[in-house]
Each structure stands twice: as C-alpha cells, then as structure tokens.
Amino acid sequence: MEFAELIKTPRVDGVDLHRPFMPTVEGTLCLTGHHLILSSRQDNTEELWLLHANIDSIEKRFVGSLGTIIVKCKDLRVIQLDIPGMEECLNIASSIEALSTLDSVSLMYPFFYRPLFEVIEDGWQLFVPEEAFKDLESMTDEWRLSEVNKDFSVCPSYPSLLTVPKDIDDESLCKAASFRHGGRFPVLSYYHKKNGMVMMRAAQPLTGTNGRRCKEDEKLINATLCAGKRGYIIDTRTIAVAQQAKARGGGFEQEANYPQWRRIHKAIERSNVLQDSLIKLVEACNDQSHSMDRWLSKLEASNWQSKVKEILTTACLAAQCIDREGASVLVHGTEGTDSTLQVTSLAQIILDPACRTIRGFEVLIEREWLQAGHPFQQRCAQSAYSNGKPRSEAPVFLLFLDCVWQILRQFPCSFQFNENLLIMFFEHAYASQFGTFLGNCVAERVKLQLSQKTVSLWSWVNRPQELERFLNPLYEPNNLVIWPSVAPQSLLLWEGVFLRWNRSTKCLDEACQEMVHIIEYNKELQNKVNSLRRQLAQLETEESPLQTP
C-alpha cells in the first residue's frame, strides 16, 4: 500500500501551531506516511515531529476560511493547528485520520524507521531466558527450562521457553495448560534469593460450575512448596467476581483440592474499567473551570487513584507473603495478562533491588510484560482522547508505571532511574519508532520478525548518551526490601504524566537540574580531595628520606 494515496494534501504553508506554555510557531505543515511535521522557516525554532501513531483523535473547527485542527495525542498532549483554507484543512484532517488509524501492524513506523545511531548493543538480546535460567540454577536446582511451548501451541500468549518445577514433565504441563484460561499454566515469575520462596503466575483455573479439577495442575503448584510449607494464592479478583467467572467456565482453586494453599482475594477491577477511569482522569485534568470542588470530585470519580492504591496494596501483599511469611505465592486474575502482571512485577520492584536499576527494570518489563504476553498492541491502541469505540484498550501498563512512580517518590534514593524513564516507557508503549511494544505476545512478534525488521527500544535507551537523561542523581543502591505506604495521604497524582502539558515545568526542571548540580559538584570535590590527598602522601614519602637525618 502506498501512503501517498492517503495523503490528500502533503504540504500547507502559513500554518500556526499553538501549544500550551510555548510560543506560537508559524510554518509549513507537511504530512508524510508516518509523521506530521511543522517546521518554521526560521532556523532556530524547533520543529514539531509528531508520529501519526501518537494521534488519538482530532477535532476540526472553522471560522470563515480559517480551519483549526485540534490534535489530541496518546501521550495526552493537545495541540492546535490553524490552517488557512477550508479545503486544505479538510484534506489534512482526513489524511491524519486515515494515517493515524492504520490497522495493519506491518505498516507501522518501526518497520520503516532506520536508526541514525549505531546499534552497539542489540536490544533484542537484552533478555535471554537461557541466561536468566543459568542465574536461577546457581541458586536452586528445583527448576527446569521447558520447551513445551516451543511452537506456541500449548499457550499462544506464552514465550517458547518457560521455567517450571523440575519434577513436572511436559505432558503434565500440557494437561495443566488445558485447565487454565488461555493455556496459561503456572510458571515461575520470581525467585526470592533470600529465603528461596517463589512467585508464580498463571491464569484462572477452568473449574466451571461443576468444580472440575486437574491433578496435574495441583501437582504442578504443590511442587513449588517445601515439605510442610504453605503457600498463598493471590486472586486479584473479589470472591464474588471469581464466583461469577465459574459460570463462564472459569473459577478459582477450591480449598479442598489445594489444601496446602490459602487463597486471598483482592479487588482489582478488570482492565476494561480502567480505560474509562483514564478518560475521566484526563478530562478532570483538562477541566478549564478552575473550580476546586469540580477538580476534586472529578479526580475522585475517575477512580484512578483508587486503582493505584489497590494494585500497590496487592503487590505489597504478595511481597509480604514471600519475604515476611516465607511462603511461596501464585498470582492470577482472569486471563493472567493484566492485573496479574502488574502485581508480579511491582512485587519484584519491592523485593528485588536489581529491578530498581535501569537495566534490571528493562529486563523486568521485557520478562514480566512483553514475554509474559501482555497484549500491548490491543491495550495501547487508543488512549484517553479516542472517540473510537473501545475494543480491548486499557492503560494497564500506564497504571503499572504510575505505581512504580509512587514507590519511586517514597524511596527517592533507591532507584537508579528517574521519572523520565517511566514517562518515556509510557510514550513508547503507545507510539514509537521502535518495535519493542508491537504485537501482543512473543508468537506474534516472531511472526512479524520484529527482531530482524525493527529496532529495539532497548538498543536506543541503553546508549550512554541517552541513559544520562534517565539517571537519578540521588541513587544509592539499597539492598533492602522497600515497603511503600499505600495510604491515600501518601499516594500522589502523577503530575509528570497527567499534568505534563497543563503547566509550565520551568521551575520544576530547574529544581531537578539544581539537584544534579549539587551532587555532581560534591563528587567533583570528592575526586579533587582524593587526588590531592594522594599527591600529598606521595610528596611526603618522596621527601621524607631526604629529610631524615
């Protein structure tokens, strides 16, 4: 397909670009297959390059022959283009609409993007299951790497290699898979080095109304328990929701069949409710009424902060079971691809200091989100401004990032990265030049040949010149488990994302710079002092023989 067919007017002069807290830019608007570009003819003004994929929705308005297009982006930015000429404006609008709603993945920008930087370290190799398994093997010999899902037939949303208990053979895995929603049988998510406890994740068991059971499934999860030990199953749904799921063939683990396990239900709502919550929150943030009552009641009604609290609480609970109770944990909801992953990945951030480094956090996203089959493409197809009918969109990943940010705020010295990294992941999950977040699972990515045809986000982020932007100056490795507060008084609105385009950040940026400066100056002094000290010591030893009588 030719993009040219969709571009009715490739170029318009005399367009005004209005962005909040920035001066208006007048220039030429160009449409390419993947970008909306506005460039002023002055040399020193910056250009706007906007990926069509980042456009969530547009609105048109006309005053006389002057047309206005309001472009609302998935990263929550809203910009305004004033275009002279009604026809041009209509053409531009319909072109943008067509280009921003392309259905075919293979037409996405990552397949056309050629990096301007040299790929030194291929991001597609960031996480290699075999190597991760080697690490695990050095700690315990109770697990094995199974190839049962080699061709993605046992579980289409799982990767080809999975870590499972050593004593469970592939045949049992297949049987357990048939007992779990979407074939997502229990697999290892995290091994807690300190006490050897593990966290596993799965989808709901298919007990149905007549209480079906599966010996292999029971055996599989029991194999993770030490003799006489008890484990916890954290079901992210309320008991009522879990009961209802039975009618549709789903369900939960019956005590009678899983006597060594204690089930805990939490109240994380299904992901489809989340989209609505995001839309309401963003609407509240953009409310122009300037009324305090409206703001607070809309913020409350959006329920976003409640969801942050609920998910963090559940993650803390999982971490607590593992670290404090010395018990292994199985986490699942319904499909095991959304709330389950939020909980397992957040629990790891709480428990494992490695996940609080940049590299470790990337690996966590790769392992617990991308490989674990979170359907990024479906979830991130639309964002808060879309007027399209929602299909399976849900800001599950954004909510996870928000929770990470909350922990980061409470432990500002314990993370190697800063807020910018989280915001950047949010942007790239919704629209990107990199292939990392394309597709819904490993099987799809293999089919799309992403690793051959596109560049990985990690290849770019991990370049030293990029990393600098994401470093937290206050970072000092902290090997402890970090327990965040989940009280409403302690949880904040993530302004960096939700109010990002609604306020001037000049003063806040200044504060960040000053923080960096304070710490860099300190380090510089330290080096100076150390080197002088060495010099002095050297002088002393050189001179002392001469001076001694």
Add this chain to the structure above:
Amino acid sequence: MEHIRMPKVENVWLVDRSSSRRTQVGTLYLTATHTIFVGKGSEDRNELWVLHSLVCNVVKHKASQSGYPLLIHCKNFQVIQFIFPQESDCHDVYISLSRLSRPEKYEELYCFSFNPNVGKAEREHSWDFLDLKAEYSRMGLPNKLWHVTPINREYRVCDTYPADLFVPKSVTLPVIVGSSKFRSRGRFPTLSYYCKENHATICRSSQPLSGFSARCLEDEQMLQAIMKSNPGSRFMYVVDTRPKLNAMANRAAGKGYENEDNYCNIKFQFIGIENIHVMRNSQQKLIEVSALRSPSMGEFLTGLENSDWLRHIKSIMEAGLFISKAVAEEGVSVLVHCSDGWDRTAQVCSVASVLLDPYYRTLKGLMVLFEKDWVSFGHRFSHRCGHLIGEAKEVSPVIDQFLECIWQLMEQFPCAFEYNEKFLISIHNHIYSCHYGNFICNSQKERKDLCIKEKTHSIWPHLWENKLDFMNPLFKPDQSQNQGLLRPSTAPYCFKYWRRLYNRFDRELHPRQSELDSLMTVKEETQQLEEELALYEQKMAVLDKEHAKTLYMQKGVLDSKQALWSLPLDTSLANTPQDYISGFIGGAPNVFTLQQGERESAEVCLYGDKTKSSDADNSDQESGVADFSSHSSGEESLPSEESVKDPDSDETGPNRA
C-alpha cells in the same frame, strides 16, 4: 500545681495508632507544664513530652478490654492515645489535663515559666533580633512621601495597631483621626508594604463604617493621599477580601465597604475569602479526614473535597496574586481590608508580600514578615490559637492558612525559597506552643502591658541558631525566575494536601527516604570537602615552596565511596510494611485463625525484646516474625526518638524543660 490530681500513673499504655505492635507500657507523669510518658524497660530515649499548651482537647473513650482510653488531640495535629488500667486514674488525668490545657490567665502559659538558663541581657537581646524599623528602611522608608506618624504612640487612636505606623506625609493628624473614627476599631489605612521600584504600596485597614450612605471626608482624603503617594498611577485598588454578601450584610450594622462614587479614582474589588467561622469548620473537617485510619481513596478524596479547605487556600492565594500583580505589574497601590483587618487582611497582605519580594522568601525575611504583618498589626493570636480558655468561636486557623499558602508556593517554586518545609512546620508549632512570648496576646499594646519582653523569650534567635535545619538545599536566589514577582498557577490541581503538617506525626505515611534530607546531607558534606580541599591546597603550596619536612596526613572526612545520604535515613523504617491486608480480613474471616495466635505471642515477646532490636539497622528484615493479620509487623525497633519527640519541637525534649 493545684490542678494536678494525679502526678504519676504507672502501667499506662501508649498506643501507636498506626500500629498496635508498637504500643508500649510505661509511666505517665503530669507536671505543671508537661505530660510526660516514660516507656518501661528502656533507657531515657523512650520518652514522650507534651506541652499542656499544645493540647487542644482531651477525650475519654469508652472502656475497652485493655482498659480506659484517653485521647489527647494537640494543636500541632498530634493525637496521643493512652490506655489506663484503672478508671479512676483515667478520670483524674482527664480532669487534670482538661484544666491544665485551658489556662485562664496569661501568666499560666509556658512562656512565663520557660527558663532556658540564659542571662537577662541575652534574653532582652533576643527581642532585638528583629527590628521593624530596619525592615521599613529596607523597603526604602521613610522617604519624601511616607513617614511615621506619632499619632498612635500611646495606642490611643487604635489600640490594636502598633505604635509606629507609616502614612503619607501629606496626611494631617486630624485626617488620620477622622479616618480612624470611620473605620472599625479605629484601624485606619496605613502602609504594610512599599515597593521601592515603582512606589506602589500595599496598605491595610478595617472596613469603613459606611452603612448605607454614610461618608467621611477625612477617610476619602486619606485614600486620596495614599493614591497620590504613588506618583506614577492615576488610581488605586480597594480590595475587600470578603464575599460580597458578607460585606453587604455588614452595611446593615453601620459598617460595610467603600462606595466608589465617594472616593476619587478607586477601583473597588471583592475577593470572597470566607470568614473565620467557615475556616474553622473547614479545618476541623480536614483534620478529621487526615486522622482517618486506613481510609479508602474515595473516602479520603471526598473528605478532602467536602472540607473545602483547598478551595479556601486557593482563594487566599488568588487574592494575594491579584494584589501582587497590581503592585508589580500595574504599579498601582492597593488598600486591603476585610471586616476588622486582622485576619484575611493579614493573610492577603503577607501572601502578596511573599509573591512580590524575594526577601520574604529568606529565613530572616519570613520572620520579619510575621513580626510585621501579623504580630505588630494585631492578629489576635490568643483568640485565634485559643491560648487561653475563652470563646471557642474566636478560634480560627487563619495563620495556618498563611503558612500553607507559602508551602503551596514552595511546591510550585522549589528553588525560590531559602527555607524549607520544616521551617514552616516549626513556626506553626511555636505559634501554638506558647513556648516563646512572640505569639502571646492579641496586640502590641497587650504585650507591652503584660511585659512580654521582660518576662519571656523570643522565638526568632532560637530558630536562627538552628537555621541549618531549615535551609532549602535547592535555593537559587540568583535565578531570574526566583527574583521579583512569583506568578503561581492557581489551577485547582496545583493545590495539594499538606501531608507533612496534617499527618506530621504519622511517620509511616511519609516517604521513607527524604530528598530534602539527602540533599542537605550532601550539601553539608560538600562544605566539609571544600574546607578540606582548601587545607590541602594550602599544604601543597607550603610543600612546594618550602619542602616541608613532614606532612601530617589527616584522615579525610570522606574516605569511602559510600554516599552518606543514603545511610542515615532510618533504614528500619524504610523497611516496614504496613497494613496491606485489611480488605482480606473481612473477605475471608477464617483463613488465618492460626496466625492470630502467632501474632499475640509475637507481641508478647516483642516487649521483652525491644531495646535490643531497636538498634539493629534492619532488624525487621531478618525478623521473620509471622504477623499476617496486622501487617504493620516486622519493625521491632521502638519508635525512634523522632517518632515520639519531634526533633524541631524542642519544648517536648527532656533537656529543655
């Protein structure tokens, strides 16, 4: 002492309201000035000192299994819960504290008995630390247009105003007297802030006694003179900070607001800040919300909204912004008043001053601002803070709101303030504690009559001595956006809940590592390094020149690569899980019955084991205490000193009493 029915009660429980696991048993003492709790079986560090003057109210709760609970709510938002084994003890302490916390005479206040072992000369000197005359001359006054009028030297024209007041030079004494007779409580228009650059001023007064039609020539002349003292402008603003309805209602009582037709060249403006009663109720609701135990997000946000508190803060900020913009951007003078001119007027004038003048964003400057706009101009501290037993209707958090406005500004302009949040909280504490004499009484005259300066100490030198604690490490006074007028956004989402003030004593709610503390540590360390560097450079110079014989190698302050700032942050706290399970207990009641037993036994052994583990850095990490149902578990260390005694409220410290 006659009010103390029971000087000492043993076996009292001090309940940590965030975690039953940290509850401790000990002895309660009542002294003339403090309630003191000393934990049993531990050394001196485990003490809780509460000033009687900080106690807001004392409530007996219904007896529970464990005994008779007594709740003490403090004006600094601390809530302390004791449980007494004997009902009679509980009652005696209740009666004693109820009386002790409600002094009837000024002489009963702590500042009159506080004796920090300094000489008379030094104490008197402490009152000279701030000099308002110097402050006015910093502004550029007196000058050819403004001078001090001697008219109120004896407080005869207005007994709630200070003795020295700036008025336009062109105004004659009869005009002042005439104007003062036309204003509530004689509070005639007088200068609060003068802008050297463009001669615009902020003046303040009370409402005019205009009723429906009355006018006063002298008052009109007064305003005219103020307007004319700003040669660059052709008009002035008169800002009535009340809601229009309130101001209109006042007309029926012979008071009211300026009629634009009677005054030349004024632009009259209502700003709609609610009165002290609305503010009191609003804060009451806010305090209730802040004190909720494990509320849901919805409960918290709804409570915050229903309290209306942030709406009020926003309205005060907007008023301050309006005035500061008029002065700085338009170069127009402003007269501000409300009803009496000592509450909303003080708030709005001082907020505008902070926005206008970077000086008030420094430590010393904020102290001066308090002395000027609040203390000297007769904010009724004793009434508003409830220092003495009296009209509950007079109590109102007017000053809290001013402090909060500054805090909100600090959130928006992190590099514009020399002081940090701790400074504001410390001032807040001292306004209510009656530890120092500054905030006693309702006016300068009352303080003079009571010989406050002779009998008490001033807070400001004390805060100044501790200024290292109050510095903002990010302060950048030379940056252009931190000079001149601050233009805060007043969008609703820019106003936040001030957790550090309202949940000050709930330490589990605050970030476990503090950016502020970390940066302060780094800065301190940097200073040491600078000194060390200078020393070495000197030595190098000496060596180069004279080939000195030996070199004394001093071990540097910083040998290790380990950054200091990450260490001292109470690692045990950083490592404490809280109650993550509450939802679960209701949902599946009988799953964890076994654990219940474990919990109790854990609790019992905990008490025998406290002191030992309290020193362990991260005892909880290795504790392995199974406590699934309370989940505030793990931390076996006692509440550290900080949690019991606030570090900046030295009045609760055992050494100062």
